[in-house]
Amino acid sequence: MTNRILVLIAALGLLAACETASKDSGDAAGTAASSSSSTSASASSADSSSSAAQTPAEELASIGDAVFFDYDSSALSDDAKATLSAQAAFLAANPSITITVEGHCDERGTREYNLALGERRASSARDYLVAQGVNAARIKTISYGKERPSFIGSNPYAYSKNRRAVSIIK
């Protein structure tokens, strides 16, 4: 519970910052988004009793388990590529781990098109991981379209957070 509240406060802070700082730059939104991911990760690890040993899931979260996209795009930004490269290194160091890459969209599209777009985003992230040497057999993809937003709210910041591909350890 405390966890959730901490994350929420962090998110609200970022939201305010984002709204005032920049409105139109997709890259800015992506950067804010990545830093928020690590904020939530550190919030959760701060709460856990054994701070020394991270679980693989926690490690992946601290590396950055999500990459973010511009509106109606599956192109990887430099930030996204950096995050995915770190994920590839993590997967190289943990050869027994397999992941699912979930593709997601914001709510400003139609359901079926967004299912296809989410699949395109997941594939885009998967292809980059494979290009970094990860065995394709270790990566499954799934699209949720606009069905599973990670940020609640009908505003540009929430949309920028929801246009994402998230790597999840299976």
Add this chain to the structure above:
Amino acid sequence: MMMPTPLRLMKTAQMAVMAVLAVLATLMPMPMTGGGVAFAQTEKITITEGSIEPTPIGIADFTDETGKPGVLGRQVAEIIANDLNGSGMFRSEDSAYLIPPPSDPSIKPDFSEWAPLGVKALLVGSATENSNGMIQIVFILWDVVTEREIIAGEGEVSEVGLRRISHQIADLVFESWTGDSGYFDTRIVFVEESGPADKRVKRLAIMDQDGHNPTYLTNGSSLVLTPRFSPLVQEIAYLDYFNDEPSVYLMNVSTGRSELLGSFPGMTFAPRFSFDGKKLIMSLAQNGLTDIYEMDLATQQQRQLTNSPSIDTSPSYSPDGDKIVFNSDRGGSQQIYVMDSNGRNVRRISFGKGRYATPVWSPRGDIIAFTKMHKGEFFIGVMNTDGTGERLLARGFLVEAPTWAPNGRVLMYFKQNPTNEDGSGGESYLYRIDITGFNERRMITPSFASDPAWSPTLP
């Protein structure tokens, strides 16, 4: 599960019907205003708001064994009145109940009592219990002006069947008066929504078109989306995330059993039946590409219809099966395209401002309904099959997923409200509207609802 219609017509005064139809043809001009043209030139959004002068109708409470309005008879009259009023084509006269109906439908009403109410049509009938415990229904629709009988019928139902036979009578009244086929004896399958926005639980549900008798078809254990009726009614195609493998499933509505449709190497979604019920088209997404596939439901044989590096989805057959309209971003943004049913002769038909999605061919064949996104707003509209004559009918923060009533006169879709940061909002509801842009109405559903699909006329 669905009983065949228990209703039979006793006789029809064909001449009277024809006369009424002739009058009505002049009463119902469709405002095919140049909304699309005005829009393209000035970027002004024009929502076509049609207006139809509804026919005032008296609907008498059906009489019971005593010759007086009875409990069952009142129920029948209410169901019929709700259907007809909901169509926007009729307005039932509230004060009709003040006039005692004839003690038996076979007795000609005293029209001098009804005419002052201004009603043009009068429906009278009886609902009496017979010795088998069944309910005997008799009805007659009168033309108040000519004092002639327009249509009459009778039927026998158990109490469970009372709502259905009432819808069937409403269909007959609608058809004999307007000349269009009715759509009241139909059902809606939809996605019932509950829970917070990030963990929304979605279940398939089915209900009568007036919102009664809602029943759940799935239990919410897996995410389900976009149900579509087979034109033969017994089956629904839908997307199910069962075992985290999103795929198109077919459900038998009577038994509730579902089966995976085909075996594809990726996510299948956006299913839609051909009008003869023999084929199904859908999308397959794989390695970042989404193409359209067709499956023969008898042989399970599948065929790839599009092969492009783009997203090709939301396919919908023309009623004759010769063409397919679909959504594609092959030109850079989401637009509507039409192709031959073998995948050839692809051509874009949407050229207005904004992005176009979810095209659905009218069962009449003449127009295509769609969702449009422009400047942060969503719209439901219709256009001719060559893309001309665009008319926008409804707008909102998010409106999506038009589905046609089987008579091609009414569209249903859903509207969703914006969601607030605290998780409130985000409610979605089903709406329907006449294709003239007239009479937008919210449907009553047990909770939030989306992705409606209208059944064909029930057998």
